[in-house]
Every structure is written in structure tokens, then in C-alpha cells.
Amino acid sequence: MLNRKDFLRCIAAFLATVPAARLSARDGKGLVWGFMPQFGNNMWGDMITPPERDGIQTRILTDEEFAVICSPGYDTRTAVRFDEALWRSLSQQIRKDGSNLLLIDLGEFVVYPSHPELAVDGSWSAEKMQAEVRRLKSMGFAVVPKLNFSCCHDFWLKDYARMVSTAKYYQVVADLIRDAYEMFDHPDFIHLGMDEEDIVEYQSRNTTLVRFRQGDLWWHDMRYFVDCVEKLDCRAWVWSDYMRRHPMDEFARKMPKTVLQSPWTYRTEKPSFDDPLIKIYLSLCEAGYDVIPCASNCYGLRENFPATAAFCKKNLPAERYKGMLMAPWVETRAPYGRLLREASSLVAEARRRVGAEGVL
Numbered sequence: 001m002l003n004r005k006d007f008l009r010c011i012a013a014f015l016a017t018v019p020a021a022r023l024s025a026r027d028g029k030g031l032v033w034g035f036m037p038q039f040g041n042n043m044w045g046d047m048i049t050p051p052e053r054d055g056i057q058t059r060i061l062t063d064e065e066f067a068v069i070c071s072p073g074y075d076t077r078t079a080v081r082f083d084e085a086l087w088r089s090l091s092q093q094i095r096k097d098g099s100n101l102l103l104i105d106l107g108e109f110v111v112y113p114s115h116p117e118l119a120v121d122g123s124w125s126a127e128k129m130q131a132e133v134r135r136l137k138s139m140g141f142a143v144v145p146k147l148n149f150s151c152c153h154d155f156w157l158k159d160y161a162r163m164v165s166t167a168k169y170y171q172v173v174a175d176l177i178r179d180a181y182e183m184f185d186h187p188d189f190i191h192l193g194m195d196e197e198d199i200v201e202y203q204s205r206n207t208t209l210v211r212f213r214q215g216d217l218w219w220h221d222m223r224y225f226v227d228c229v230e231k232l233d234c235r236a237w238v239w240s241d242y243m244r245r246h247p248m249d250e251f252a253r254k255m256p257k258t259v260l261q262s263p264w265t266y267r268t269e270k271p272s273f274d275d276p277l278i279k280i281y282l283s284l285c286e287a288g289y290d291v292i293p294c295a296s297n298c299y300g301l302r303e304n305f306p307a308t309a310a311f312c313k314k315n316l317p318a319e320r321y322k323g324m325l326m327a328p329w330v331e332t333r334a335p336y337g338r339l340l341r342e343a344s345s346l347v348a349e350a351r352r353r354v355g356a357e358g359v360l
Contacts, residue, residue, distance in 0.1 A: 031313075031354075032292055032323025033347055035099040036146065037090070037332050037340075040107025041081050042120070042156040043148050043193075048075055057330050057339070060300040065335040077155070080109060080122035083333045090332070090340055091136065097348035101142040103191055103237075103325060106180065107156035113182075114175035118158055129183045137185070144237070145180040148193025149173060149225055151211040164211060165221060177228045189260060190229045194222060195239035218242070219254050226256055235260060239294075243280050252287040262325055264294035269303035271311040281312060285320035292322050297343050298329040305343075309350035324350065 051058050051069050058066060068074065075081075094102070110129045111119040124132075136143045148154060154161040163169040180190060197212045213221055222238075229236040236256075240263040243251050261284050265277040273279045284291050293312055295305040309324045328343040330336035 031321075032101050032142075032325075033099045033351060034101040034103050034292060034323065034325035035094050035344065035347060036103040036105060036294075036325060036327040037087065037094075038105045038328075038330065039082055039332065040105055040109035040156060041331055042077055042108040043105070043153040045155060048077060051075065057298050057336070060297075060339065061335065062338075065338070068335040078120050080120060080124075081331050081333060082109065082122075083337075086334060086337055086340075087332050090337070090344070091139065093341060094344045094347075095139050095141065097344045098351045099326070099344065099347050100140065101144060101323075102136060103144045103146050105146045105148075107148070110183065112176055112179045114179050115172060118156065118160075118176075126179070126183050130185065133184050142188070143184055144187050144189045144191060145184045146191035146193065147176060147180060148195070149221070150194045150197040151213065152196045153193055161211075165213065165217060170224060173225060174228045177225070178232065181232045181234060186232075187234065189235050189237045190232075191237040191262075192222075192225045192229070193239060194225075195241040197241070223254075223256070226259055230258065237262065237292075239264065240280060240284060240291075243284070244277070248283050248287065255289070257288045259289070260322070261289045261291045262294045263291065264296075264327070265308075266296040266299050266304055267301065269301050269307050271308050273315070278311075281316060285317050288320075290320055290322050291316070292325050294325040294327050296327050296329055297339065297346060298327075302342075302346060305346045306350040306353055310353045313354040 051066065053059065053066060058069070061069070091102075108118060108120045109123060111123045111125050113126050133143050148156075151161070151164055154164075157172070160169055160172050163172075177190060181187065197218070226236040235258060237260040240261045242255075243263065263277070263280045263284060265271075265275070268275060268278070271278045273282060281291060281293050293308060295308040297304065305324070305326055312321055312324065324347075326343050326347050328336075328340055330339050332340065
């Protein structure tokens with residue numbers, strides 16, 4: 001018979017073998033406090049254009065930080081743009097500030113075992129990515145991969161981005177979803193992206209080719225992506241952008257209720273249901289969807305995330321409101337280190353305002 005000391009040692013050994021992501025995602029205790037770091041960055045644009053001083057993210061850089069991103073060769077699509085040392089330090093702060101889930105934007109960052117042709121110079125091997133996932137889980141994070149199959153954000157797919165809705169494309173998508181699932185040690189969620197795919201968004205971009213799915217084709221492909229995820233005993237997670245330009249009744253009929261939704265707005269510091277974008281949060285909940293709204297400091301609005309978190313905690317039904325996601329929308333590189341640390345600190349501020357839910 002085991003004595004108490006040996007029994008506790010056995011229990012500790014068993015718990016060490018349970019994936020941290022499953023504990024944090026399924027224990028039902030508290031809120032998700034998510035943070036979305038960009039590991040890959042080739043999701044945007046068919047053309048490389050010079051940085052704009054008044055761009056969304058760049059307007060809040062100092063002159064010194066802006067000068068660095070304007071230096072020759074800094075903005076490349078042929079090599080990984082990621083500072084590993086910065087990430088190591090930043091991940092420690094993110095955990096200390098109370099985030100318990102990392103939604104990692106992958107894109108071209110890894111060598112996908114099924115499609116190594118999507119890699120760029122410096123892409124991490126699957127083995128290195130797996131090791132990093134294990135490190136982050138050991139810190140107490142749930143770790144979720146984010147791909148993006150929106151036609152507005154699929155430059156990372158290289159030639160396959162020109163094959164949308166073909167048999168070859170569908171096979172590649174299934175392969176990549178499976179690769180991400182394996183690299184991230186069978187996560188509870190896979191984020192599929194699917195934001196900003198419409199003509200309005202394309203009109204604001206300098207792109208060489210306009211591609212977007214409409215009507216039933218968009219829904220066909222969305223359902224296919226979701227099916228690929230659910231066949232892995234996993235849950236799909238998407239941006240809720242389709243709701244911005246289409247009626248709720250269509251969305252509620254065609255979007256599976258199993259799909260976790262992330263509506264977002266980054267330009268308000270005083271959220272209200274009078275704002276149509278904020279009203280989407282409630283409409284999704286009332287239609288039976290679980291939501292993790294997203295906020296950001298990418299426009300330089302420090303109140304956007306804390307105010308949105310407090311508003312959602314107070315005004316959304318608890319059974320549908322699952323937490324918040326911080327998306328800084330900047331590269332994980334030195335010129336943006338200050339903004340990334342600020343984003344992490346804003347999660348801590350939001351937690352202080354709504355209480356300690358979500359601490360693992």
C-alpha cells in the first residue's frame with residue numbers, strides 16, 4: 001500500500017503527463033485570457049510596399065523604431081521575421097501578466113511536413129515547433145495554432161493561394177490542418193482565420209490580384225475547413241467578420257454552433273451595444289455561439305482591451321462569453337517589443353478590472 005507521500009508523488013507524475021492545453025481549455029474554470037503573437041507574417045499582401053508613417057501599427061512607433069523597420073532588407077517575404085530572444089522574454093511577461101492561452105499565428109513560420117515547399121529561409125522545423133509548444137505548456141499556457149484561409153490573408157500559401165476551391169487546394173488545406181494539429185500536440189482548438197474576405201477590404205489594399213469567395217462558395221469552403229478540424233476531434237475557431245456585411249439569420253443557419261467565434265473591434269474605448277460592431281457580440285451569444293471577443297492596442301488606444309473586457313463580462317451571458325483575446329497585430333521583433341509588452345500589460349489591467357477569473 002502506498003503511503004501518502006508516495007501517493008502524492010504518483011498523482012504529480014500523472015498530472016505531468018496530461019497536456020496543459022486540455023486542462024486549461026476544458027476545465028470550465030474562469031475565463032480565457034488569450035494573447036496572439038505573430039510568429040509568421042506572410043498573411044498580408046501580394047506586394048511589398050514601404051512602411052507608412054501613419055499606418056495602423058506604425059503610427060504609434062517612435063521615430064527610432066520606425067527607422068529600423070524602414071532599413072533595407074527589413075521587410076522581406078522570403079525569410080522568417082521573428083526574434084526568438086525577444087519571444088522568450090516576452091512569453092514570460094505574458095504569463096506573469098495573466099494570459100493563459102496563446103493563439104500562435106503560424107503562416108510561413110514552420111516547415112509543414114506535408115508541404116515543405118511553403119517554408120521560407122529560417123522556418124522552424126516541426127520538431128522545433130513541437131519543443132516550443134511543450135515549453136509554453138510547461139509554463140501553464142494552452143497553446144493553439146492559427147492558420148488563415150481567407151483569400152485576403154493567404155499570401156503564405158504561395159501558389160496554392162491561386163488555386164482556391166479546387167481539389168488540390170482542398171487537399172492542401174486538410175494536410176496543413178493535420179500538420180498543425182500534430183505540431184501543437186493535439187490542441188483543443190484550431191483557428192482558421194477567415195477574416196476580411198470581401199471586395200470592401202480589397203479596395204483598401206494594394207494587391208496584384210483580387211480573389212474572394214461569395215455566397216454559397218464561401219459557405220462551402222468554410223464548412224469544409226470546419227469538417228477538417230472536427231475530424232481531428234478538435235474545435236474550429238474563426239473571426240466573425242462575415243457577420244459585418246451579412247444578415248444574422250443567414251449566419252445562424254449556416255455557421256455550425258460548434259465553431260468558436262471571435263468578433264472584434266479596435267477603435268473604441270467606450271464599448272456600447274449602440275455600436276453595430278459591438279452589438280455583433282451579443283447577437284452571436286443570443287444565436288447560441290460561444291464567443292471570445294478580440295481587442296487590441298494596434299491603434300494606440302490603451303482602453304480598448306480593458307474597457308471591452310469589462311463591458312463583455314458585465315453584459316454578455318456568462319454561458320456564452322468565454323473570455324478575451326489580445327491581438328497586438330505586430331511582428332515579434334525588436335522594433336515592436338515596446339508595443340508587445342504594453343499589450344501584455346493591458347491584459348493584466350483588464351484582469352484587475354473584472355477579477356481574477358482565468359488564472360490557472
